[in-house]
Amino acid sequence: MEHYNMNLTLKVWKQQNKNAQGGFETYSVKDISSEMSFLEMFDVLNEQLINEGKEPIAFDHDCREGICGMCSMHINGRAHGPWAGTTTCQLHMRAFKDGDTITVEPWRAGAFPVLKDLTVDRTAFDRIIEAGGYVSVNTGNAQDANCLPVDKHKADLAFAAAACIGCGACVAACKNSSAMLFVSAKVSQLALLPQGDPERQTRALNMVAQMDKEGFGSCTNTGACEAECPKEISLTNIARLNREFIGAGFSSEK
Amino acid sequence: MLNAKIPAGPLNTKWEDYKGHCKLVNPANKRSLEVIVIGTGLAGASAAASLGELGYKVKAFCFQDSPRRAHSIAAQGGINAAKNYQNDGDSVYRLFYDTVKGGDYRAREANVHRLAEVSGNIIDQCVAQGVPFAREYGGLLSNRSFGGTQVQRTFYAAGQTGQQLLLGAYSALERQVALGNVKMYSRHEMLDIVKIDGKARGIIARDLITGELERHFGHAVLICSGGYGNVFFLSTNAMGSNVTAAWKATKNGAYFANPCFTQIHPTCIPVSGDHQSKLTLMSESLRNDGRIWVPKKQNDTRKASEIPEDERDYYLERRYPAFGNLVPRDVASRAAKERCDAGYGVGTSKQAVFLDFAAAIERYGNIEAGKRQLSNLSKAEIIKLGKEVVAEKYGNLFDMYAKITGENPYEQPMRIYPAVHYTMGGLWVDYELQTTVPGLYSLGEANFSDHGANRLGASALMQGLADGYFVIPYTLGNYLADEIRTKAIPTDHPAFVEAENKVKETISKLMGIKGTKSVDHFHKKLGKIMWDKCGMARNEQGLKEAIEEIKALRAEFWKDVRVPGAEKEFNPELEKAGRVADFLELGELMCIDALQRRESCGGHFREESQTPDGEAQRDDANFSYVAAWEYKGPGQFELHKEELKFEEVIPSQRSYK
Numbered sequence: 001m002e003h004y005n006m007n008l009t010l011k012v013w014k015q016q017n018k019n020a021q022g023g024f025e026t027y028s029v030k031d032i033s034s035e036m037s038f039l040e041m042f043d044v045l046n047e048q049l050i051n052e053g054k055e056p057i058a059f060d061h062d063c064r065e066g067i068c069g070m071c072s073m074h075i076n077g078r079a080h081g082p083w084a085g086t087t088t089c090q091l092h093m094r095a096f097k098d099g100d101t102i103t104v105e106p107w108r109a110g111a112f113p114v115l116k117d118l119t120v121d122r123t124a125f126d127r128i129i130e131a132g133g134y135v136s137v138n139t140g141n142a143q144d145a146n147c148l149p150v151d152k153h154k155a156d157l158a159f160a161a162a163a164c165i166g167c168g169a170c171v172a173a174c175k176n177s178s179a180m181l182f183v184s185a186k187v188s189q190l191a192l193l194p195q196g197d198p199e200r201q202t203r204a205l206n207m208v209a210q211m212d213k214e215g216f217g218s219c220t221n222t223g224a225c226e227a228e229c230p231k232e233i234s235l236t237n238i239a240r241l242n243r244e245f246i247g248a249g250f251s252s253e254k
Numbered sequence: 255m256l257n258a259k260i261p262a263g264p265l266n267t268k269w270e271d272y273k274g275h276c277k278l279v280n281p282a283n284k285r286s287l288e289v290i291v292i293g294t295g296l297a298g299a300s301a302a303a304s305l306g307e308l309g310y311k312v313k314a315f316c317f318q319d320s321p322r323r324a325h326s327i328a329a330q331g332g333i334n335a336a337k338n339y340q341n342d343g344d345s346v347y348r349l350f351y352d353t354v355k356g357g358d359y360r361a362r363e364a365n366v367h368r369l370a371e372v373s374g375n376i377i378d379q380c381v382a383q384g385v386p387f388a389r390e391y392g393g394l395l396s397n398r399s400f401g402g403t404q405v406q407r408t409f410y411a412a413g414q415t416g417q418q419l420l421l422g423a424y425s426a427l428e429r430q431v432a433l434g435n436v437k438m439y440s441r442h443e444m445l446d447i448v449k450i451d452g453k454a455r456g457i458i459a460r461d462l463i464t465g466e467l468e469r470h471f472g473h474a475v476l477i478c479s480g481g482y483g484n485v486f487f488l489s490t491n492a493m494g495s496n497v498t499a500a501w502k503a504t505k506n507g508a509y510f511a512n513p514c515f516t517q518i519h520p521t522c523i524p525v526s527g528d529h530q531s532k533l534t535l536m537s538e539s540l541r542n543d544g545r546i547w548v549p550k551k552q553n554d555t556r557k558a559s560e561i562p563e564d565e566r567d568y569y570l571e572r573r574y575p576a577f578g579n580l581v582p583r584d585v586a587s588r589a590a591k592e593r594c595d596a597g598y599g600v601g602t603s604k605q606a607v608f609l610d611f612a613a614a615i616e617r618y619g620n621i622e623a624g625k626r627q628l629s630n631l632s633k634a635e636i637i638k639l640g641k642e643v644v645a646e647k648y649g650n651l652f653d654m655y656a657k658i659t660g661e662n663p664y665e666q667p668m669r670i671y672p673a674v675h676y677t678m679g680g681l682w683v684d685y686e687l688q689t690t691v692p693g694l695y696s697l698g699e700a701n702f703s704d705h706g707a708n709r710l711g712a713s714a715l716m717q718g719l720a721d722g723y724f725v726i727p728y729t730l731g732n733y734l735a736d737e738i739r740t741k742a743i744p745t746d747h748p749a750f751v752e753a754e755n756k757v758k759e760t761i762s763k764l765m766g767i768k769g770t771k772s773v774d775h776f777h778k779k780l781g782k783i784m785w786d787k788c789g790m791a792r793n794e795q796g797l798k799e800a801i802e803e804i805k806a807l808r809a810e811f812w813k814d815v816r817v818p819g820a821e822k823e824f825n826p827e828l829e830k831a832g833r834v835a836d837f838l839e840l841g842e843l844m845c846i847d848a849l850q851r852r853e854s855c856g857g858h859f860r861e862e863s864q865t866p867d868g869e870a871q872r873d874d875a876n877f878s879y880v881a882a883w884e885y886k887g888p889g890q891f892e893l894h895k896e897e898l899k900f901e902e903v904i905p906s907q908r909s910y911k
């Protein structure tokens with residue numbers, strides 16, 4: 001792979017805290033290597049800001065391997081930037097060229113208030129999981145693992161749904177700020193497995209109810225979530241959630 | 255001499271006996287007993303969930319925005335368990351034996367045996383939670399092998415095993431949150447322990463959003479804060495992984511054991527430049543199928559594809575025919591360093607070796623063709639089939655490699671090099687996972703317990719979950735049974751006030767320096783000292799130099815660091831500053847520990863102590879102990895020894911040949 005260096009202009013959202021008014025600031029960075037990750041480019045910028053006696057830009061990140069779901073930048077109008085199936089931390093600078101201007105914003109959604117700069121509050125996702133994203137089994141109750149064979153195809157589908165990293169890009173990408181892709185991934189994982197069966201109806205109802213309560217919008221099937229999801233969680237999960245939800249609605253009318 | 259409180263009796267009945275005789279707390283009393291859990295990785299989340307289920311009042315803390323993001327999420331390759339589903343000769347004893355041997359005979363037998371005993375329950379528990387492990391067509395669980403073993407006992411979920419296990423533990427945790435048994439404090443950092451009458455009774459935490467300090471009481475405190483590999487700056491750990499919680503415990507009287515035992519993982523993506531912020535692991539599971547080699551000629555600049563088979567040196571297969579590419583990590587890392595130092599390295603930096611899948615792709619292609627009863631396939635068609643199989647097994651790892659390097663690992667071999675990965679050292683704990691401070695426990699990577707001087711692959715996940723699901727629910731009860739009369743202590747108690755003031759002072763000091771250099775500047779410098787002098791190979795002179803250099807760097811840090819922003823706000827630079835301040839103290843202790851251990855064992859390679867063929871040479875007569883260090887003031891530590899007694903596995907020179 002050929003390497004090159006580039007000079008860039010960055011327009012970055014700055015906001016002191018939840019209640020403050022935010023706005024864009026413009027920065028320039030020089031000699032950015034195409035081998036850097038996008039967040040390493042931000043490290044360079046922050047180091048530069050600190051050396052100039054200015055405040056660095058606050059952003060969330062941890063694993064930098066595309067798995068923790070912490071990084072969350074809206075880059076040039078796209079959640080996690082231009083590469084498909086890629087988190088912000090795995091985006092590399094060879095996606096850009098010398099002279100580019102890059103606009104970076106936080107996730108925009110009512111249910112994800114900005115805490116500072118590019119950092120948002122995603123605890124609504126935890127509360128949705130609390131509403132039913134589990135199998136009610138206490139430690140110590142389990143039978144031998146191989147007493148429960150699972151159809152490989154279904155196990156693979158469950159795994160694909162379980163790969164969701166809870167990053168919130170689906171919400172940020174959606175014009176309605178819907179969290180359906182996230183919720184459907186968890187509901188699907190557990191609905192596809194025999195372990196999840198006993199609670200599948202209450203799970204779907206309760207998780208959807210919590211999602212509504214948190215102020216996420218409704219799903220109008222535009223598919224932007226799937227397109228921006230770094231783990232390529234499939235829209236078929238939303239279809240499955242809808243089936244689960246409708247089925248649960250009918251049978252729980254007591 | 256330290257007392258590990260190992261139960262009497264034969265090794266294989268100790269844990270049964272312990273469980274049969276430990277004290278219990280009745281359900282009504284549990285409701286008024288409060289437990290603080292620092293960390294929500296596999297160890298912390300499983301402990302918090304299980305203790306919540308039992309009825310204790312639990313408060314759990316993590317510094318990320320959600321407990322689901324703890325660094326355990328990044329574990330790739332798998333988790334071991336002695337299920338013997340493959341009928342290939344595995345057993346509890348063999349897992350125990352492999353772990354003690356893999357740890358180069360520096361682990362405590364009783365703990366390791368318990369770990370092997372509960373390993374099977376972990377898989378059962380995770381499957382019951384809905385963890386989607388890989389399965390065979392018959393619907394049963396699939397296994398693969400990992401380094402240092404000759405059986406297939408590793409359970410996995412593609413290259414995302416840690417993610418799936420953590421999400422299982424996280425969902426159990428969130429269920430307890432919903433039931434009101436656990437209160438979750440995310441974006442909170444524990445910054446000190448509160449001790450009253452010699453016992454751990456609470457913590458001081460900083461709300462990372464507002465910057466406010468908080469006091470929290472607990473009848474017991476569990477440190478599950480993970481490993482400290484980031485003392486090297488560059489490691490495979492997440493950016494936020496740190497030693498602060500464990501280090502505050504150390505400063506409050508908990509001994510720190512075997513700090514110098516660090517694991518350097520053989521297969522990571524090499525450093526590409528000065529901008530590098532972290533290193534990415536390519537899971538050890540890749541060594542199941544990938545073959546490691548370098549050119550036979552020094553400074554060979556040809557592309558891998560241009561180097562014919564007979565000009566390649568598969569040096570692990572050559573040196574260790576019995577285990578081949580599946581030797582333990584410490585052995586594989588040193589062998590890579592040896593080849594690169596001798597001038598056989600590849601890539602622009604020459605600090606890399608090849609990990610090659612060409613043979614595996616072809617082999618799998620043929621097997622697949624057989625399965626599908628396809629004959630007369632061209633080589634290209636076979637390779638296509640083989641690539642599909644490899645993609646199913648390792649797809650996410652290959653994608654990650656491609657994104658980072660811009661190269662396609664299906665077409666050309668990966669370039670890999672060793673990197674800091676895991677820390678076997680940690681808080682000293684006894685059989686009950688209690689530190690030397692009563693009421694203060696440590697679980698998971700944060701403690702030192704089970705891996706001796708080298709951890710085998712897929713055993714950290716096992717240990718974290720063993721500690722949290724199956725050990726602490728018993729051992730903590732044994733302590734809390736005597737605490738049922740202790741009422742919750744109000745947090746205006748002088749000990750809380752004093753601890754909070756201490757934390758406040760440190761923060762003001764950091765903010766007040768207003769120096770000229772960023773926190774990262776110091777962290778990088780510390781990392782370089784540690785890597786050069788306390789890394790894959792260590793010697794007396796280097797370690798002595800490192801100690802002086804770290805002292806000087808620490809002094810400079812406290813004079814010249816610049817922490818921008820304010821105290822009472824979301825301030826990631828301030829968080830980093832506190833963590834690096836602690837690393838600057840820990841780094842010195844690691845070098846002191848490495849200096850006193852004048853033997854080589856596992857990941858600790860003292861150049862002065864090697865066999866004629868360059869393998870680690872242990873010195874059991876003089877060093878068969880755990881080195882547990884007591885903090886005595888800045889830069890001062892007193893060594894306490896826990897003698898290691900081997901009743902079952904007789905230490906011998908480890909051989910993988």
Ligand SMILES: Cc1cc2nc3c(=O)[nH]c(=O)nc-3n(C[C@H](O)[C@H](O)[C@H](O)COP(=O)(O)OP(=O)(O)OC[C@H]3O[C@@H](n4cnc5c(N)ncnc54)[C@H](O)[C@@H]3O)c2cc1C
Nearest residue numbers: 293294295296297317326331332444480698699712714715
């Ligand atoms: C890339 C990678 C791959 C790996 N792959 C494998 C594998 O395949 N198999 C295997 O067995 N092992 C693997 N390991 C090792 C294994 O993942 C870890 O050892 C294990 O997950 C550690 O779990 P833990 O619960 O002890 O800590 P962690 O998961 O690191 O959790 C630490 C927790 O503590 C919290 N915390 C830390 N400090 C504070 C503080 N001061 N205040 C509040 N909270 C705090 C954090 O927020 C976090 O919640 C891998 C490690 C890496 C780096």
Ligand code: SF4
Nearest residue numbers: 164165167168170229
């Ligand atoms: S569904 Fe995709 S975009 Fe949404 S939270 Fe999960 S991983 Fe992120």
Ligand code: FES
Nearest residue numbers: 062064069071089
């Ligand atoms: S930092 Fe973990 S997914 Fe990006």
